Amino acid sequence: MSTNYVPATGPRDAKIVILGEAPGAVEVQRGEPFVGPSGKLLSQILAQAGIRKDQCYITNVVKEQPP
Secondary structure, three states, X not given: XXXXXXXXXXXXXXXXEEEEOOOOHHHHHHOOOXXXXXXXHHHHHHHHOOOOHHHEEEEEOOOEOOO
C-alpha cells in the first residue's frame, strides 16, 4: 500500500457519510481525511448543526493524493 493512502474514518454504520474527492497534503501527512483546511470548515459546519465528526463516516472517492 502506498504511503500516500488515506483510509476512511468513523463508524461504517454511521447515519451520515461525508465523501470528498481526494486527500490533500495535510490529510496524507496525518493519514486521516478532512483534517486540513477543508476539515476545519467541515468541523465548524458540523458543530453548528450539532453533529460530532466522530459520528460520521468520512472518506474520499480517491484514497491517495493526486499528483
